[in-house]
Amino acid sequence: MSRACRYDPDLNPTYQEMAMHYGVGVVPARPYRPRDKAKAESGVLVAERWIIAALRHRTFFRLEDLNQAIRELLEKLNHRRFKKRDGSRASVFENVERAAMLPLPAEPFDMSQWSHARVNIDYHIAFDHNFYSVPYRLANEPVEVRATPTTVEIFHKGKRVASHPRGRGKDQAITQNEHRPKSHQAHLEWTPARMVRWAGQIGPNTARLVERILSEKPHPEMGYRSCLGIIRLAERYSATRMEAAAQRALETNACRYKSVKSILKNSLDQQPLTHLPSLPPPPPHNNIRGGEYFE
Template sequence: MISKEAEAEVLRLYHAEKWRIGTIAAQLGLHHTTVQRVLRQTGVELKMVVPRPSMADPFVPFLVQQLEKYPGLCASRLFEMVRERGYPGGADHFRRVVSRHRPRKPAEAFQRLKTLPGDQGQVDWAYFGKHPVGRAERPLWAFVMVLSFSRKVFLRFFLGSSMPFFIRGHVEAFSFFGGIPRVLLYDNLKSAVLERQGDAIRFNPKLLELAAHYHFEARPVAVARGNEKGRVERAIRYVRDAFFAARKYTDVADLNRQADHWSQGASADRKWIEDKSRTVRDAFDDERGRLLPLPVEPFPVHERVEVEIGKTPYARFDLNDYSVPHDRTQRSLTVLADLQTVRIVDGQSDVVAVHPRSWDRGQQLEVAEHLARLAAEKRRAREHRGLDRLAKAAPSSQAFLRCLVDRGQNLGSNTSRLLQLLDAHGADALEDALVEVLERDTIHIGAVRQVLDRRRSERGLPPPVSISLSPSEHRDLVITPHSLSTYDSLKKETTP
């Protein structure tokens, strides 16, 4: 449609200035058929333009015959067929000829579908682009449910369209409406229909559990019959134009708060299509009492995922790692998640960790207590390894350390100091020093170091040089020295 001013200008240029139709169209930026329509409406008889002869005319009968037999045959294949029969023209011109003669499907008329109050609702997903969360970009999907009689709209945004979000959308929609429609119509999306062969339909088992809990009938529309759920399609278009366009929000929670306010306000106050004197709010008041009542307990909506815990105490869920106690490694645990919280369960009810849910990616969410327990366990393990090493190298170290503990001194620090002396002086020297200290009842690390230094000085040896070794599998090995006379005996046995 063009404005009245443009129509007046077309008539002026044609009658007063005697411009041709093509000139008017070019100068006013209109299509030539628009100019012709304006002139016909005012009674102007336009001359019929006789089409010029075309090199494709001899091939038109063959073209029409093929299109009658094969209506879907593409223009490129038809061009190859006529070129083999002598057509000298180009592909672009022949494509336009094909479009003029291709049989067109007759327009189909649809009857407006009417429903009773509380009888039907329609459900669908709508994609609204990407939503940045930290380093991640999550898809933003809108779950839309509309009551077919009153056109009351429920709108909820999620960072995904997986089955847990689909179930949660239903549960929150039923709570929003205060009841349940008897029938819900779905497109053939995977959340509702896993497989379909004609009238044979295999529903998603989770959807059937939801339908059994709330006592509604899940009904998919026929394939390629979007008109059967036109109410939710129009509702999605209405959401895009009247709510989401130019909408500013901080996060998805804020967006959903605004969506609730809009659904209860502007959306409910629009005119009802069946009676313009009433609003959607008025029609919903009539429908509310016809909805099925809500059950006592809502359907569980948490995500449930089985996870394998490896050597590190973290559970991987939804692109992030959540810490678990160190004693739960190398086993299978269960993640139970909602929109705000991630709970990790061992067995049926043993909750081992609770975390706030992160919608970012590549994050490590840790409980300080888990890390502290792991560090303490590692520290105890190091102490036990040190004690075992001392026991093998210098057996008297056990009695020495027992005396220190009885006197209230710290076991860990004294074990560490004895290990340093073991590395610097060797196992035999440390054992002899410990025996002397125990005999003299001077139970102190300083006394052991003094005995070691005195004995090295008596033998005229220089002070020991400590060589720090990097952690490896050989660092804690204890070598028990043996007498070199063994080699002398071996030598005598081999001498002829």
């Protein structure tokens, strides 16, 4: 359960989906009340006593051998006669339970993972080291994320608003064109020009850094998150240090938020940038063919 309650417990969403897939109902027991599920507790005791205890002194070197031994003891247990009633577990299954069984669904259950997220101003949510788009009108709104091994679905107030194939890389932005605003003004006035002007209040190097980050993205909005982080670093470390760090990031081609943060954290902005001397050309040799060979 997601939240225990005597009268109205919240089921785990993944467990509830599995129950719906197989057409079964879930009636949670009260917390710390094992007698509410006496049949299940008794079944655990019987399995421990007649299967696990019977195998406790045996050693297995293959999983197939262990499964075969468990299967033999389970068959023996199921045909063991009841002490206080007629029949056995096997006979009850054949006479009562088998007729009530339903066929399995045509498709296997697809295990899902549920989580919560908040839409960033770039109308993407962060999940599993990647970014997935939603309609831009949901910027700053809380959403629910349902992820399977192949897809990522995003829900807002119980309604699905986006579905994406699940990214297998890291720091990938999976964006659908229909989620983008028709104009930058429609996107809460967060435009690339405004972001550059905001960075320009810190200094020209920071503005150049932000402009470069936005230009390297397939869609400028994908760089908003990094640019906001860089601008906020100036509030923490001062505009002077931010300018020096931005200059160092531009000269070393380290134009990422993590790189700029590392420069400031390690005080590299206060150290002179040493330029490595250019390497001399290799000495002439018969095994070195040179660039003319490939022309």
